[in-house]
Amino acid sequence: MDAPDGLQYMHRALELARNGLYTTDPNPRVGCVLVAEDHIVGEGWTAPAGGPHAERMAIDRAGAAARGATVYVTLEPCNHTGRTGPCTDALIAADVARVVCAARDPNTAVAGGGIEALGQAGIPVEVGMLEDEARAINSGYWMRMERGRPLVRSKLAVSLDGRTALANGESQWITSPEARADVHRWRARSSAVMTGVGTILADDPSLDARPEDTDLDVVQPS
Numbered sequence: 001m002d003a004p005d006g007l008q009y010m011h012r013a014l015e016l017a018r019n020g021l022y023t024t025d026p027n028p029r030v031g032c033v034l035v036a037e038d039h040i041v042g043e044g045w046t047a048p049a050g051g052p053h054a055e056r057m058a059i060d061r062a063g064a065a066a067r068g069a070t071v072y073v074t075l076e077p078c079n080h081t082g083r084t085g086p087c088t089d090a091l092i093a094a095d096v097a098r099v100v101c102a103a104r105d106p107n108t109a110v111a112g113g114g115i116e117a118l119g120q121a122g123i124p125v126e127v128g129m130l131e132d133e134a135r136a137i138n139s140g141y142w143m144r145m146e147r148g149r150p151l152v153r154s155k156l157a158v159s160l161d162g163r164t165a166l167a168n169g170e171s172q173w174i175t176s177p178e179a180r181a182d183v184h185r186w187r188a189r190s191s192a193v194m195t196g197v198g199t200i201l202a203d204d205p206s207l208d209a210r211p212e213d214t215d216l217d218v219v220q221p222s
Helices: 004-020 054-066 087-094 113-120 131-137 139-147 177-188 197-203
Strands: 031-036 039-045 070-073 098-101 125-127
Touching: 004 031, 004 039, 004 054, 004 070, 004 098, 004 131, 031 054, 039 054, 054 070, 054 087, 087 113, 113 125, 131 139
Parallel strands: 070 098, 098 125
Antiparallel strands: 031 039, 031 070
C-alpha cells in the first residue's frame, strides 16, 4: 500500500479528524495532513458547517509547500459545491503530487467522483489505508449514507437490581460523575436526543450536551 511512515501520517490525520467530534454535524469529521520530503507541511480538519474542509485548511497552512506534497486524508475529497467549493479543485490548484485517502465517501454526491476528478487531473489516488478506523469516527454518517437510517445509541441508567429510581421518588443520581460526563460526550456526538414522556414530565431535562473535554462550541443535539 505505502511506505511504513505513511501509516504514521494517516494516524495523524485520524487524530486531527477527532477535533471535529462535537462540531461538524451534519458533515463528516475529516482530517488531512500534507507531507513533503518526509515532513508535515500542513494540517487541517473539518470546521463547523459552512467553514473550510480539512483539505482546504491543510493547503492554506502549507502555503507554497503544498506543491508536490503527498496528501493523507481520512475521507475521499469532495468534488461538488455546497457551502464551500470542491476540495478536489483546491488540491488540483495546489499542485499536490499524490493523494492517499482512508475511505471512499459513501455520499452519492461524491461516491468516487472525487477520486475520478483527481485522476483526470493527473493526481494518483490510493484508497484504503486505515479504512476501518476512518469509518469508526463517522459511524453515524456511514449508517445514514449506506442504509438510509440513523445510527441509534441507547443509554439506560439502572441499579444492579434493575431500578431507575427509588420508589419514593427522592433519588436524584444513580450514576457516577464519570458516567454522567460520558453521557455528555455521547450526546455531543449525536444529532438528536430522545427520552420518554415520563422523564419529560418528572424532570423537565434540558438534554443538552456539555462535554468537559473541549473548549469548542459544541453543535447541540436537537
